[in-house]
Amino acid sequence: xxxxxxxxxxxxxxxxxxxxxxxxxxxxxxxxxxxxxxxxxxxxxxxxxxxxxxxxxxxxxxxxxxxxxxxxxxxxxxxxxxxxxxxxxxxxxxxxxxxxxxxxxxxxxxxxxxxxxxxxxxxxxxxxxxxxxxxxxxxxxxxxxxxxxxxxxxxxxxxxxxxxxxxxxxxxxxxxxxxxxxxxxxxxxxxxxxxxxxxxxxxxxxxxxxxxxxxxxxxxxxxxxxxxxxxxxxxxxxxxxxxxxxxxxxxxxxxxxxxxxxxxxxxxxxxxxxxxxxxxxxxxxxxxxxxxxxxxxxxxxxxxxxxxxxxxxxxxxxxxxxxxxxxxxxxxxxxxxxxxxxxxxxxxxxxxxxxxxxxxxxxxxxxxxxxxxxxxxxxxxxxxxxxxxxxxxxxxxxxxxxxxxxxxxxxxxxxxxxxxxxxxxxxxxxxxxxxxxxxxxxxxxxxxxxxxxxxxxxxxxxxxxxxxxxxxxxxxxxxxxxxxxxxxxxxxxxxxxxxxxxxxxxxxxxxxxxxx
Numbered sequence: 001x002x003x004x005x006x007x008x009x010x011x012x013x014x015x016x017x018x019x020x021x022x023x024x025x026x027x028x029x030x031x032x033x034x035x036x037x038x039x040x041x042x043x044x045x046x047x048x049x050x051x052x053x054x055x056x057x058x059x060x061x062x063x064x065x066x067x068x069x070x071x072x073x074x075x076x077x078x079x080x081x082x083x084x085x086x087x088x089x090x091x092x093x094x095x096x097x098x099x100x101x102x103x104x105x106x107x108x109x110x111x112x113x114x115x116x117x118x119x120x121x122x123x124x125x126x127x128x129x130x131x132x133x134x135x136x137x138x139x140x141x142x143x144x145x146x147x148x149x150x151x152x153x154x155x156x157x158x159x160x161x162x163x164x165x166x167x168x169x170x171x172x173x174x175x176x177x178x179x180x181x182x183x184x185x186x187x188x189x190x191x192x193x194x195x196x197x198x199x200x201x202x203x204x205x206x207x208x209x210x211x212x213x214x215x216x217x218x219x220x221x222x223x224x225x226x227x228x229x230x231x232x233x234x235x236x237x238x239x240x241x242x243x244x245x246x247x248x249x250x251x252x253x254x255x256x257x258x259x260x261x262x263x264x265x266x267x268x269x270x271x272x273x274x275x276x277x278x279x280x281x282x283x284x285x286x287x288x289x290x291x292x293x294x295x296x297x298x299x300x301x302x303x304x305x306x307x308x309x310x311x312x313x314x315x316x317x318x319x320x321x322x323x324x325x326x327x328x329x330x331x332x333x334x335x336x337x338x339x340x341x342x343x344x345x346x347x348x349x350x351x352x353x354x355x356x357x358x359x360x361x362x363x364x365x366x367x368x369x370x371x372x373x374x375x376x377x378x379x380x381x382x383x384x385x386x387x388x389x390x391x392x393x394x395x396x397x398x399x400x401x402x403x404x405x406x407x408x409x410x411x412x413x414x415x416x417x418x419x420x421x422x423x424x425x426x427x428x429x430x431x432x433x434x435x436x437x438x439x440x441x442x443x444x445x446x447x448x449x450x451x452x453x454x455x456x457x458x459x460x461x462x463x464x465x466x467x468x469x470x471x472x473x474x475x476x477x478x479x480x481x482x483x484x485x486x487x488x489x490x491x492x493x494x495x496x497x498x499x500x501x502x503x504x505x506x507x508x509x510x511x512x513x514x515x516x
Contacts, residue, residue, distance in 0.1 A: 047336045050269040054276025061281040075278030081271025084264045085346050095254040096367030101234025102247045103364045108480045115476045120377040124416050127379035128409040131386040134303045140295035141394020162186040167418040173225035183222035187214045223375045261349040272340040296391050303383050304457050308464040316468050320475050330354045331467045338463040339456045344374050347463045355470045366470045373469040380461025381426045382416040
């Protein structure tokens, strides 16, 4: 080795020993960037860890066969978490919808509503078509592993028209306060009635069952009616000369509720861990269930994955020309909350936070669109409903014709708009649709064995669709909001000039009077 080569190698070794200043700066920059990424996404990271921890611990606890009391206490922190979120949902929706509606004008409100409704109907139809296609292709109900056994599921008298009648009734509540706790629902009671029949053998008495329809209330917030009332109050506040104090109150209330929700969200990792542990630990006959219903679970899971990973992002890309998966990743906190709570309404705070803070979408759009779409959109549930209906028909050996399939798709698309944002609401809708099509419902109880999983998966699909609605509506309405802002600024300038002129005139008048 020459002296020059030795000197070069020695100098490099010396730099490595002492530390290269450039490498040190690079390492410090990388470290600071990593720290910033972790700091900005700490809640999301903790939430993902919570799901993994809850699932793992739940499987371990399941081996001990815990009692119902033990499961209750395991799930208590999760129940507290859900109660904390439920406490803020109604104030959040009322304050945000009123403030958002009053800030934009009737014309822009109408445009946002129309765009959102088109999006809701389109995604519901796509979900139905996808579910029908996969279920007919995979044919899970024809598997030899699925054995039909008698069930004790109670037959229910239901009519399809009552879904739409209840939807209209809930749209126009007669009591705003009652709408916060109850919603209208048609119920049915069976009564025995005796009739006399004149026969050749004389008069005979017969007993028949009459179904009596009753319009009553069921527990659960009437979100649709609350949104409708809030829209009316918001529009009235925007056109009334006395509306400024009213609007200022709800804008202030909106910010206060958002602040409280941010505090509550930091408790979500503990709550989600608890919910996952209680849910997994309480599952019985896990292996047997998947052996019997594996193909059905596969059909629904593949459909939901295609819908939320390909179709919804494709719609987003076509309309906005932006990267859909970047936006999808930003909604992971909402996805996790939906998976743990099985309720789309519980994920509203996470969706608002991601859309406003990370995506910089106008608050007037997000705080109107997301609650509105969450109430009416259930494309993941629509996919599940049609798949389950065809699956149950296959179990009975019934092949649906083209007319029945089209009718099932149409009814499900509309019925999905009336689903409440509560767990397992799709099961009742399946009963209604099968009854309307004249199909048997006695085997529907078999769906409850996999409800713990499919309910979570379809809720995540619903929530992803809800979140993507905000940037899509923003794409069509943001220019209208810019015009409103420009007109407001010009009006403020004119108001300032008028006030200045009034002030100068008063000064001149006072000066003239003093001279006189």
